[in-house]
Amino acid sequence: MSALRIGTRGSALALAQAGTVAKALDGELVVIASEGDTSTASLASLGGTGVFAKALRDALLAGEVDAVVHSYKDLPTAPEPGLAIAAVPKRADARDALCSRKVEGARDGLTLETLPEGARVGTGSPRRRAQLAAKRPDLELVDIRGNVDTRLGRLTETGERGLDAVVLAAAGLERLGRIDAATELLDLDAWPTAPAQGALAVETRRGDERLAKRIAHKTSRLAADAERGVLARLEAGCAAPIGARAFVEDGMLFLTARVYRPDGGAQLTSSHAAYLEDTTAAEISTRVADELLASGAADLAPLGGDR
Template identity: 40%
Template sequence: MSTIVRIGTRSSPMALAQVDRVSALLRAADPELTVEVVAMTTSGDRWTGPLSDLGGKGAFTKEVDAALLGGACDLAVHCVKDIPGDRPVPEGTDIVAFLERDDVRDAVVQPDGITLDDLPEGARIGTSSPRRAAQLALHWPHLLPVPVRGNANSRLAKLDAGEYDALLLAVAGLERIDLTERISQILPVDAMVPAVGSGTLALQCRTDDDVTNAYARALRHEPTWLRTTAERTMLSVLDGNCHSPIAGYATLDDGTLSLHGRVIAPDGKTVLDASGRGTDPEALGTDVAAELLRQGAADIISATA
């Protein structure tokens, strides 16, 4: 009898596309493996109000976490940027692998192909990300960030219905649902510093499930593991949550990590930047966070809590 691995996931088109990628990698490693998908709608998917009213980004992971702990699935697939940075994953589970990182950049989707620089004063830009909204205020203060909820497909439908003049979405997400033709502009990482964990998928297992842990660990991409660990360590030390306008982006070159962290006030008028280099991702993330805190990051973060 072949081994069965049940993958728990959100039921959105993007989440299911992500699971298809993981399933293909698992089957390539073991053609005899049977993979089943356990899809569910999370409270974050159902809720139409501010995510902060549900406790933040954990609203997209807690039902999947509960299914994993309860034995309804064996492996959870999460976007790293949806995993809360201000608290550990549930006891009894571990994140054992990050897949090779996809594009980290943010994209502008505008029906007429107009860039942010050329949009008129007061144009409505759909985003519910404090990080994106704050950097929009910094570089494009003539534009108006407007909250938007729902998965990428529903957000695009709202844009097409005229509720917004443009959207800010992740390039990686649009790639995963084969909608890159909707992109009108890709923003450089020095202007729109990415979210911690952008473009990265995490594999989470029960700690005591040796079989599934072995399958998941075999998919771990070490450079992505190092880069993402540095970013998430910085986020954890800053005690960042879904309200916090925090950005972080690490690169790896010849074994040396470089990390750029940014904390920015919602109005874009106060910008704190810190960078560092090193070989230990946790030490690097801690050092960059410490420099941001020295500059006053705690005041900005607490003001948005």
């Protein structure tokens, strides 16, 4: 039997992520270029989260590969006709990481609390911008794009391109062997991250889900789907500053979601928990999202975007 052909984007992070899946499934990687990898435009202007998935999905539907690997947070929440999420492997660290410029004479880098007033902090995420503005309104927030190395490289630059800190996903840093660049890992209770951050999704053609069954991690899938369910119910796209955290403990599923005003000046939070035998990811995410909507989330943040 020939090796499973696993499609992936060509970035260093995508290759590292897909490489772990290929190793677990005894597969071989097939690199597929996407517009999101080649364009320098903002994610929102390119069409949102789905820009990274389209080329992979086209190749999968065309039979050029047998499965594709996505960062689950990059997938639109609406199902893709003919395709299925066959497996979510065990989730990596869902936290955000602050990576700050090295300070002479300091053994450790600066944290969010100790960054100087007016420090320049880079991020391309509306959620992170809102969270940073809420926590430290004195910071100068800089919109950035690029891969992990490009973003970290701006910490050593001077002038207009120089930054004092960037905020990145801890999971991506770990997968690239760059977690040592993090000077602070931000607590999920105070700093919820993008729905499904840290989780991978292995997608196949519908009916071929068995190809990835052996790497499926039930509780990781449950938590990620609960978080993404909030996005789906809110009809929120990549421009909506929304953070979510779900986890399973003592037979219960816990879910918290937070909607921010884009400038960080206000926020709404909803939390629910239920025993696993009494709920599904869809049910608990509906309760959380409906509570947010009833509290005025649609007036706070741009909802009704791409899903």
